[in-house]
Amino acid sequence: MSGMDDFELEIKRDFINEALINLEETEGSFMELEVSPDPKTLLDKIFRLAHNLKGGARAVGFGQVAEFTHQLENLVQKIQRSEVPLSSPVITTLLQSNDRLADMLSELKNNLEASFDNTDLLASIQGWIDGTQVAPDPAPDTPQATIETTASSSDTSFDIDSSQSLSSEVPQEIESLVEEKKFAAPSLSDFFGDEPVQSPSASEKRVEAVQEVQVSELKPATVAGGTDLKAKQSSGDSGASGPKSSSKEPAKEVEIIRVPLDKIDKLNDFVGELIVLQSVVQSQASTEANVKLHATMRQLFKLSKDIQTLSMSLRMLPVKPLVQKLQRVVRDTANTLGKPVELTVEGEGLDIDKSVLDRLADPLIHILRNAVDHGLESPEGRAEAGKGAIGKVMLSFMNEGNSLLVEVRDDGKGINHEIVRKKAIEKKLITDNQQLSEKQIINLIFHPGFSTKAEASEISGRGVGMDVVKTNVEKVGGQVDVTTVIGKGSIFKLQIPLSLAVVDGLVVNTASLGRFVIPLSQVQETLNLKSLPVSSGQLGIGSCLQLRGVVVPLFTLDECLGSKAQVSKSEGTALIVNVNDRPVGIIVQEILRGQQIVIKPLGNGVAAQKGWVGSCVLGDGLPTLIVSPQDMLHGKINYELSEEQWGGAA
Amino acid sequence: MSTGTVDNRFIEFKLGGQRYAIPLLAVKEVMQKTDITSVPNMPAYFEGMINLRGQILGVYNVQRRLTGKAKDSKIEQEVVIVIDQLGVSMGMIVDEVTSVLHAEGNSIGPAPLKESDPASAYIGAVIQSDNGLVQVLNLRELLELEKYRAKPAA
Numbered sequence: 001m002s003g004m005d006d007f008e009l010e011i012k013r014d015f016i017n018e019a020l021i022n023l024e025e026t027e028g029s030f031m032e033l034e035v036s037p038d039p040k041t042l043l044d045k046i047f048r049l050a051h052n053l054k055g056g057a058r059a060v061g062f063g064q065v066a067e068f069t070h071q072l073e074n075l076v077q078k079i080q081r082s083e084v085p086l087s088s089p090v091i092t093t094l095l096q097s098n099d100r101l102a103d104m105l106s107e108l109k110n111n112l113e114a115s116f117d118n119t120d121l122l123a124s125i126q127g128w129i130d131g132t133q134v135a136p137d138p139a140p141d142t143p144q145a146t147i148e149t150t151a152s153s154s155d156t157s158f159d160i161d162s163s164q165s166l167s168s169e170v171p172q173e174i175e176s177l178v179e180e181k182k183f184a185a186p187s188l189s190d191f192f193g194d195e196p197v198q199s200p201s202a203s204e205k206r207v208e209a210v211q212e213v214q215v216s217e218l219k220p221a222t223v224a225g226g227t228d229l230k231a232k233q234s235s236g237d238s239g240a241s242g243p244k245s246s247s248k249e250p251a252k253e254v255e256i257i258r259v260p261l262d263k264i265d266k267l268n269d270f271v272g273e274l275i276v277l278q279s280v281v282q283s284q285a286s287t288e289a290n291v292k293l294h295a296t297m298r299q300l301f302k303l304s305k306d307i308q309t310l311s312m313s314l315r316m317l318p319v320k321p322l323v324q325k326l327q328r329v330v331r332d333t334a335n336t337l338g339k340p341v342e343l344t345v346e347g348e349g350l351d352i353d354k355s356v357l358d359r360l361a362d363p364l365i366h367i368l369r370n371a372v373d374h375g376l377e378s379p380e381g382r383a384e385a386g387k388g389a390i391g392k393v394m395l396s397f398m399n400e401g402n403s404l405l406v407e408v409r410d411d412g413k414g415i416n417h418e419i420v421r422k423k424a425i426e427k428k429l430i431t432d433n434q435q436l437s438e439k440q441i442i443n444l445i446f447h448p449g450f451s452t453k454a455e456a457s458e459i460s461g462r463g464v465g466m467d468v469v470k471t472n473v474e475k476v477g478g479q480v481d482v483t484t485v486i487g488k489g490s491i492f493k494l495q496i497p498l499s500l501a502v503v504d505g506l507v508v509n510t511a512s513l514g515r516f517v518i519p520l521s522q523v524q525e526t527l528n529l530k531s532l533p534v535s536s537g538q539l540g541i542g543s544c545l546q547l548r549g550v551v552v553p554l555f556t557l558d559e560c561l562g563s564k565a566q567v568s569k570s571e572g573t574a575l576i577v578n579v580n581d582r583p584v585g586i587i588v589q590e591i592l593r594g595q596q597i598v599i600k601p602l603g604n605g606v607a608a609q610k611g612w613v614g615s616c617v618l619g620d621g622l623p624t625l626i627v628s629p630q631d632m633l634h635g636k637i638n639y640e641l642s643e644e645q646w647g648g649a650a
Numbered sequence: 651m652s653t654g655t656v657d658n659r660f661i662e663f664k665l666g667g668q669r670y671a672i673p674l675l676a677v678k679e680v681m682q683k684t685d686i687t688s689v690p691n692m693p694a695y696f697e698g699m700i701n702l703r704g705q706i707l708g709v710y711n712v713q714r715r716l717t718g719k720a721k722d723s724k725i726e727q728e729v730v731i732v733i734d735q736l737g738v739s740m741g742m743i744v745d746e747v748t749s750v751l752h753a754e755g756n757s758i759g760p761a762p763l764k765e766s767d768p769a770s771a772y773i774g775a776v777i778q779s780d781n782g783l784v785q786v787l788n789l790r791e792l793l794e795l796e797k798y799r800a801k802p803a804a
Contacts, residue, residue: 273704513690562691603699604740604798605708606689615699615706623687623699623706 008060009112015060016109019053023102028324030094031331039086046094047076053101064116065104072097075125084128092335093124095328261354264314271304271311272598276621278304312502316351319397322361323348329365330393333372340379340390341372347397352404356496359476360406363469367408367492368393370466375412375490385487387411399498403478406494414486417441424450442482446470477503477521497521505597505626506575507618508588512558512565516588517597517616517626524576524583526591534570543569545585552576554585560611560632579633586629595619599626610634658758660751660777662784663731663744666713669784670744671751671777676789678734680747683727700741702732709741710793716769735789738798751784753777761785 026049029042036042050073057065075094078084100121107114127133282297323345334341352360376382376391383389394409417438424430424444444450448467473480478496497503504520527547534545534554543554554574556567567587574585597616602608603623606615611632618624660671661680686698686709695715699706709730713719730741757778763770774788789795 269704276704514688600704600706603706603708604738605696605710605793606699607692607797609691617701617704617706621701622685623701625687625689 012060012062012112013109015056015062016105019056019065020102020105020109022049022053023098023105024321024324027095027098027328028320030091030098031324031327033086033091033094034088034331040080043076043080047073047080050076062108064118065101065108068097068101068104068118068122071122071125071129072101075129078129084131088335089133090128093121093128096121097125259314261315264311267311267314268598269600271308272617275304275308276617276619279619280621313351315354317354317357318348319350319352319357320348322357322364323395325361326364326368326395330368330372333369337373338379339372339376341376342390342392343368344392344394345396346394350397350399350404352397352498356404356476356498359472360494360496363472363480363494364395364406364408366466366469367494368395371408371410371412371490371492375410375414377413381413385413400495404496404498406496408492409489411489414488414490415442415445415482415484416486420444442484445482446480477519479521502596502598504594505616506594507592507624508557508573508575509590509592510557510561510563511567511572511589512563513561515592515618515622515624516557516561517618517624518557518575518586519613519626519628520594522577522628522630524578527574527576527585529569529571529574529587532574536570545574547576547583550583552583552585554587555633556587557627557629560586560629561627575629577629577633579630584629584633597626658753660753660784660786661731661747662749662751663729663747665727665744666717669748669779669782670712671784671786672731672733672789673786674750676733676735678732678739681730681732683730683743697743700730702739702741705739707732707739707741708798709743712742712744712787712792715792716772718768733789733793735793736795736799738793738795740793740795740798742793751777751779758786 026046029045033039033042050069054066054069054073057063057069072094075084075090079086079090084090100118104114104116104118107116124133278300282301285293285297288294327343327345330341330343371393372391376393377385377387379389382391392409392411394407396405396407396409398405398407421430421436421441421444424441424447425432427449429444429447429449430436445466446469450467470480473494473496476496478494481493481495482490483493484490505517506520506523507515507517509515527545529545532545534543536543545552545554552574554569556563556569556572558565558567569587572587572589573591574587575591576583577586578584595618597618599614600616602612602615602625606612611628611630611634613626613628613631615623615625657673657675659674661674661677662669662671664670681702684700686700688698689696689708695711695718697709697711700709701707711727713727727743727745729744729747731744731747732739732741758775759778761770761773761776763773772788772792773785775786777784777786
């Protein structure tokens with residue numbers, strides 16, 4: 001490393017970063033090859049990518065990358081000339097090459113002198129070029145329907161690790177790509193495209209991404225399952241139309257710069273502070289009689305709000321790259337299982353907060369895999385059920401108020417609640433005679449103990465990871481819901497706050513500790529305790545409340561936070577919060593207001609404690625803790641009744 | 651610890667009648683004490699948190715940290731020194747900031763520590779000034795900087 005001067009280091013790093021972005025965006029082109037009626041344009045794009053990477057890698061001295069892309073380029077050229085027929089297995093090889101390139105570049109990012117063993121893939125590519133490797137069924141009408149595993153190569157075997165590396169790519173990107181959703185003229189692409197050695201600029205790749213968006217939008221969405229799904233689809237479209245609408249504007253040239261994420265966060269901090277100061281000045285000015293001052297204050301108010309909206313939007317990233325990864329997951333899963341699957345995606349033009357986007361990948365991968373593996377029937381099963389041979393999975397993203405709604409639908413066999421019930425009894429999650437609604441039973445699939453390794457298939461055991469899905473989604477303040485109809489399919493709904501940095505909060509006052517903020521998403525309802533019969537506690541039992549036939553234990557927020565002060569439990573307001581799926585009342589002295597809050601980390605010196613989400617600055621400029629009653633009480637309340645406690649009575 | 655640094659300037663402040671100093675380069679700013687929000691379940695020397703232009707900082711009450719005693723009611727602690735050291739930003743409450751000291755040559759040296767006094771853990775060195783000794787505080791120990799250094803983002 002000593003021989004490298006700063007300049008050399010810099011150009012190497014620049015090359016790697018640029019190349020990683022290019023790769024990610026080209027993955028979609030590889031995938032589209034399977035369905036596109038005109039693969040030529042896509043092949044041209046892939047060829048250009050390989051060619052540019054080769055040139056760039058040679059120029060900065062990454063010999064192995066250059067060698068690999070050279071070989072890849074040769075294969076693509078053969079396909080372009082129709083010397084190698086385009087087939088699902090060859091696309092798999094191309095996708096693997098894409099992955100391998102990403103792996104190599106990521107490794108180089110950490111260690112500029114890393115070396116690699118690519119003999120396996122290079123041999124496979126060479127095999128295609130030489131014609132020793134052939135697709136079993138080169139020209140099918142529905143390419144995905146021919147996903148039988150090719151015995152001739154190991155390429156089609158499912159690589160479980162690939163999904164993990166896919167999902168971990170997102171958080172690894174430290175820098176956020178700041179971009180406008182406006183588009184560059186195609187001529188720009190041609191211009192850069194003619195420069196062979198120079199690695200393509202980010203703006204060019206944007207142009208390509210845009211073209212992909214347009215291509216997929218034009219593709220008619222084929223959805224089975226009748227009018228219900230179709231109606232939903234149109235509403236999904238309208239929900240997504242806000243952020244997406246700009247894609248229909250005429251092409252417009254835009255420059256893109258990359259900015260470190262912490263700069264953007266800093267900007268947001270300052271803007272947040274500006275808003276606070278603005279509101280302080282406004283309240284101070286309200287006592288003045290000066291009319292001009294009030295007019296100016298209104299202008300200042302509007303301007304600062306605009307600035308806030310804009311600065312918040314800088315953290316927003318398109319879901320498109322995530323969608324591409326998910327398409328890949330579905331494709332790979334379908335290939336391995338030999339189930340023909342058609343994935344329809346909606347709302348991929350949406351933008352969501354980077355941190356939400358990062359945490360969405362894993363849950364969605366789990367759900368989609370389960371949908372293909374367990375939701376969809378085998379081709380024979382579908383024929384028996386009178387369904388089309390190709391299983392349909394639909395993934396949609398839409399905005400709903402302050403939340404992002406993600407839906408995964410499949411038209412498979414649905415979840416049989418009787419089977420789930422039997423299994424839950426087997427696993428001792430519920431008792432034999434426990435009365436549960438169908439909905440409650442279905443929700444047991446999210447229980448951590450529901451799935452066991454012994455029954456897990458290669459891809460996803462029944463319910464494997466479903467508890468992880470739930471935990472992950474709840475971690476970002478979201479909720480999961482599942483509806484299912486036997487024989488028709490299932491719908492998984494994820495509701496997630498649009499931004500992790502901003503949440504709706506309830507500002508509450510406690511009797512002994514001052515103000516706190518509680519995330520509104522946790523609060524089911526609020527009750528005035530004065531008007532309710534609170535049982536003040538008996539020997540061995542704490543205070544509780546009977547609410548619609550359910551006994552709700554009561555805790556003061558003060559005691560949750562460790563205060564020793566004696567606070568009455570029969571006055572104030574109880575916030576009903578679900579802890580381990582049971583209602584619990586959290587008593588506060590009063591609810592001051594609900595407001596949007598910007599979450600900041602706990603200040604230095606504040607030792608993190610269970611359930612302390614972060615801190616925020618309220619309208620008067622004072623810092624306040626944000627606490628999560630759900631987390632504070634998690635595990636503290638024991639509800640599970642053993643047989644003995646039941647007294648053996650049925 | 652701090653003898654290796656090139657800079658020999660210290661900021662001097664008063665606390666409970668005593669003179670203390672900390673390296674000038676560790677100081678981000680000095681501000682009037684604003685409203686402090688107290689935080690439950692924290693040690694007595696943790697005064698609370700303040701909002702410094704959008705950044706939320708913990709504030710230590712240095713007097714309590716050093717003496718372990720409750721604040722002497724006669725003393726009005728009015729100033730917060732915001733430090734930025736080892737990547738950690740925190741506030742410390744003192745009575746008043748008096749001057750900037752230049753510790754030339756031999757005027758700075760190891761403190762004659764009285765090990766039985768728990769406060770000795772927080773004293774790093776002494777500076778001999780014209781009007782007596784000034785204790786140089788060891789910020790790393792005093793403000794438990796190591797604890798917050800690698801703090802993961804919440």
